Amino acid sequence: MIDFHAFTALAGIDAGAFADKPTSLTGNQQEAAIDLWVSEDGKTEIGVWECTPGTFTADRSKSAEFCHILKGSATLVNADGSGEKTVKAGDLLVLPLGWKGQWTINEHLKKTYVIQHASA
Numbered sequence: 001m002i003d004f005h006a007f008t009a010l011a012g013i014d015a016g017a018f019a020d021k022p023t024s025l026t027g028n029q030q031e032a033a034i035d036l037w038v039s040e041d042g043k044t045e046i047g048v049w050e051c052t053p054g055t056f057t058a059d060r061s062k063s064a065e066f067c068h069i070l071k072g073s074a075t076l077v078n079a080d081g082s083g084e085k086t087v088k089a090g091d092l093l094v095l096p097l098g099w100k101g102q103w104t105i106n107e108h109l110k111k112t113y114v115i116q117h118a119s120a
Helices: none
Strands: 030-038 044-051 054-060 063-078 085-088 092-095 099-117
Touching: 054 063
Parallel strands: none
Antiparallel strands: 030 044, 044 099, 054 099, 063 085, 063 092, 063 099
């Protein structure tokens, strides 16, 4: 039987223990994440992620990501320096398959995410 899932009060959910952000360019960023649901084939992940202020690189060469910003703000820039955009609480962000660039977390950020992998 196929069942559905619902998640509530996501702004208040505990994303888990914070750890160093591996792709941080500022060297002192911390992140935490919790998967809420993963498809049986592993191609789709849904969860909550948090990150402290600073700048890091991101590579979506093999996946697309949809983010709903719950709190905080960030500025994203394409890898080639074009397309700068600031997002804040209440905004929806789409990072299409193949996107590469930098995030600058301006204010402690918390978001929900849906990641769709090109292959598992």
